[in-house]
Amino acid sequence: xxxxxxxxxxxxxxEVIRSHAAKIxxxxxxxxxxxxxxxxxxxAANPVDLLFLDIKMPDISGIELxxxxxxxxxxxxxxxxxxxxxxxxxxxxIDYLLKPFSYPRFLKACHKAHEQLLLKQGNKLPxxxxxxxxxxxxxxxxxxxxxxxxxxxxxxxxFILADGRRILSRLTMTDTIALLPAGVFVRVxxxxxxxxxxxxxxxxxxxxxxxxVVPVSSAFDAGLMLN
Amino acid sequence: MKYKKIEFGVATFFFLIIALNTVRSISRRxxxxxxxxxxxxxxxxxxxxxTITATYAAFLVIxxxxxxxxxxxxxxFEAIGFTILILIMLGLANAVYFSHIRSWEYEQNSLAxxxxxxxxxxxxxxxxxxxxxxxxxxxxxxxxxxxxxxxxTQKLSARVTxxxxxxxxxxxLAILPxxxxxxxxxxxxxxxxxxxxxxxxxxxYFLNLYWLIPAHTYDKTASTLKYLFKxxxxxxxVGIIEMAFLLQTRHFSFAGHLVINWFLPTLITVAISWWxxxxxxxxxxxxxxxxxxxxxxNANLQYLRSQINPHFLFNALNTLYGTALMEKAEKTGxxxxxxxxxxxxxxxENNQDKIALGRELEYIHNYVDLxxxxxALSPDITVDIQIEEMMGYDEIAPMxxxxxxxxxYKHGISLQERSWINVNLYKKNGQLHLDVHNSVHPVNxxxxxxxxxxxxxxxxxxxxxxxxxxxxxxxxxxxxxxFFVHLSxxxxxxxxA
Numbered sequence: 001x002x003x004x005x006x007x008x009x010x011x012x013x014x015e016v017i018r019s020h021a022a023k024i025x026x027x028x029x030x031x032x033x034x035x036x037x038x039x040x041x042x043x044a045a046n047p048v049d050l051l052f053l054d055i056k057m058p059d060i061s062g063i064e065l066x067x068x069x070x071x072x073x074x075x076x077x078x079x080x081x082x083x084x085x086x087x088x089x090x091x092x093x094i095d096y097l098l099k100p101f102s103y104p105r106f107l108k109a110c111h112k113a114h115e116q117l118l119l120k121q122g123n124k125l126p127x128x129x130x131x132x133x134x135x136x137x138x139x140x141x142x143x144x145x146x147x148x149x150x151x152x153x154x155x156x157x158x159f160i161l162a163d164g165r166r167i168l169s170r171l172t173m174t175d176t177i178a179l180l181p182a183g184v185f186v187r188v189x190x191x192x193x194x195x196x197x198x199x200x201x202x203x204x205x206x207x208x209x210x211x212x213v214v215p216v217s218s219a220f221d222a223g224l225m226l227n
Numbered sequence: 228m229k230y231k232k233i234e235f236g237v238a239t240f241f242f243l244i245i246a247l248n249t250v251r252s253i254s255r256r257x258x259x260x261x262x263x264x265x266x267x268x269x270x271x272x273x274x275x276x277x278t279i280t281a282t283y284a285a286f287l288v289i290x291x292x293x294x295x296x297x298x299x300x301x302x303x304f305e306a307i308g309f310t311i312l313i314l315i316m317l318g319l320a321n322a323v324y325f326s327h328i329r330s331w332e333y334e335q336n337s338l339a340x341x342x343x344x345x346x347x348x349x350x351x352x353x354x355x356x357x358x359x360x361x362x363x364x365x366x367x368x369x370x371x372x373x374x375x376x377x378x379x380t381q382k383l384s385a386r387v388t389x390x391x392x393x394x395x396x397x398x399x400l401a402i403l404p405x406x407x408x409x410x411x412x413x414x415x416x417x418x419x420x421x422x423x424x425x426x427x428x429x430x431x432y433f434l435n436l437y438w439l440i441p442a443h444t445y446d447k448t449a450s451t452l453k454y455l456f457k458x459x460x461x462x463x464x465v466g467i468i469e470m471a472f473l474l475q476t477r478h479f480s481f482a483g484h485l486v487i488n489w490f491l492p493t494l495i496t497v498a499i500s501w502w503x504x505x506x507x508x509x510x511x512x513x514x515x516x517x518x519x520x521x522x523x524x525n526a527n528l529q530y531l532r533s534q535i536n537p538h539f540l541f542n543a544l545n546t547l548y549g550t551a552l553m554e555k556a557e558k559t560g561x562x563x564x565x566x567x568x569x570x571x572x573x574x575x576e577n578n579q580d581k582i583a584l585g586r587e588l589e590y591i592h593n594y595v596d597l598x599x600x601x602x603a604l605s606p607d608i609t610v611d612i613q614i615e616e617m618m619g620y621d622e623i624a625p626m627x628x629x630x631x632x633x634x635x636y637k638h639g640i641s642l643q644e645r646s647w648i649n650v651n652l653y654k655k656n657g658q659l660h661l662d663v664h665n666s667v668h669p670v671n672x673x674x675x676x677x678x679x680x681x682x683x684x685x686x687x688x689x690x691x692x693x694x695x696x697x698x699x700x701x702x703x704x705x706x707x708x709x710f711f712v713h714l715s716x717x718x719x720x721x722x723x724a
Contacts, residue, residue, distance in 0.1 A: 010542070012545070012549030012553070013545055015549040015552055019549075019552040019553075080541035082575075099541055099542065099545035100564045102561070173616060
């Protein structure tokens, strides 16, 4: 679980972050701050893994705040201004999100942070075990170890689960890839992503997974073999 | 690859000229001296022709077999091996020639020694021919490379560079056959023109075409007199340099040189450059006008940007986004977020020469999603957008695909009547294909945008011709009910530097 806080002088910008973060089970935002100094006080007293930081703020610029931090947590800048992107690299920021950013884009940044934390702490953090996806008007929780493979095309993605359920969600292939943990799920075809742990057998142009056959295209061979 | 045909034609032409010349000079010698000794005539002729033919054949084999089949496919060992083989064979052929003209060696040396000598001389001559060939290939490939590089930009400086390289390269290449013709005495006559008059003509041509004529046409205070004055000054200045060289030769008197080698060529060159200018004027004007138009629209955009602070805009959009999410209005939020992405594209990508294809497609996806929100509640509208997921990284000039899709929505959708749009975008064999098919509705007489219908596509057509000359195909068909567009584009797939 990533312990994070968010700092932005505008409450509605914080609302965006809150709304996106609610859909990410491995991310816990402990507090939201509109005042940079309150946030600093909190960070002095509490451990914080990840910081969502706005740049243009009245009291102090996000860049200055980041520079001044003693113990640096991972930082994701969230801002409407593109010009500080280069500086953000000098501060080793994990990502630089341009407002307004979509949920898949936000999730991608969080995955990056998650990876970094795993590296830093030598796998002490548990890998995310589930995710919520929107199917129709509901949010469905999908456990990764129940997810066999995914089939998709156009704007829709089918999640095929071990209990035989097929959940249809309005997601593109690229967005879906961003949602899934990279170490476990690998793309084997333009339209298919499989759960590595559930593969029964791999053949030349197809693989068997829980009794079903999934095609493998040559473009993705390398990815499959490497993993 | 048109130059290959030209190359072959020129090589064959020179081969025939030299061969015929050899036959002519030997025949003349023989029929002047030894009227009817046919066999010794042929004995004399044969070795000369063997050398010439063998050299020509060696050129053909190396240029059209070894070069494309081995060198260009990186089979360097095979290429060098074959070349050495050809070298040896050419040496042998030349040895025949030397065995004839150095026939006194038969008496001076042993048979083996004589043969060895003939072969070594033959080999030396063959090596010289090969060396000349190598130099030729180097120059030719250099020209082609430069030409291809500058071909992709349509800027004026690139065009000038291209022409200079082309003319300069051809001039340099022409020296090689002239060296061969040297023996025939043609060098004496042509050399004058080649080395002195032609460079002068080139200089005048380029100066006139790219400097004097444009200055005269675009200068508001220009007059014919002023132009003639400038022209006279330029040609006299360059002419002085030319005359300095010409006067070293004793072909003509000073007056003779002046008239034949300065005045006459000047007249011809100026006429040619004017003709080239007028023929290309349209193209040149299009170039400048489009660049100005682009510059104006850039300027407008800058002005617009200075009026509407984009930062304020994005912050406002984000505020609305947050509000929408708070009110659980997810679709509204999504729409606002996509609008934000589209505006970033307009402000950033739109100004660049080339952008990642993925970015243009992202914009199209956002645009389509937003438009479809508008149409969601109208039952009789069918929109089918099939955009293939593109593998790999490609670049494309911005706003070449988007206008067609915008056009389809602008003119294809009537909220009152049955309408449909079909879009198909896919990549095949390094070519991008876009098909747009939509219904067409009679234009409302009060529509404020009714005069804008053609101009968007016209701009795209022009930009396609400018940026992808010979690399695109655009088909537009329409009748009262439907509108169909097909665009094929050869992408310059480049990896980012």
